[in-house]
Amino acid sequence: MRPIVAGSAGVGMMAINNSPRCPKCQKTMERGHIPDRGRNQVFQSGWSHGEAERQRFFGGIKFRPKEQLPLTAFRCPSCGYVELYAPPG
Numbered sequence: 001m002r003p004i005v006a007g008s009a010g011v012g013m014m015a016i017n018n019s020p021r022c023p024k025c026q027k028t029m030e031r032g033h034i035p036d037r038g039r040n041q042v043f044q045s046g047w048s049h050g051e052a053e054r055q056r057f058f059g060g061i062k063f064r065p066k067e068q069l070p071l072t073a074f075r076c077p078s079c080g081y082v083e084l085y086a087p088p089g
């Protein structure tokens with residue numbers, strides 16, 4: 001099988017050969033992603049190592065953009081089950 005190379009360079013591009021099947025009802029799952037709404041822009045949610053650490057003065061949690069793996073979300077159209085993948089970029 002040939003890998004699918006989506007788009008050009010940039011965050012969130014990756015290759016997953018096949019859409020997985022739903023573990024509950026065996027339907028082919030739809031590929032998607034989890035948008036993360038910032039103030040002016042929408043980003044793709046990523047996976048980060050370890051536990052979330054609170055930022056003491058600025059609120060929110062510590063964020064290390066270089067360590068993020070973009071998350072691909074597969075959703076079952078039949079039962080709604082969502083599975084997340086964070087393959088290396």
Ligand SMILES: [Zn+2]
Pocket residue numbers: 022023024025026027076077078079080081
């Ligand atoms: Zn399902």
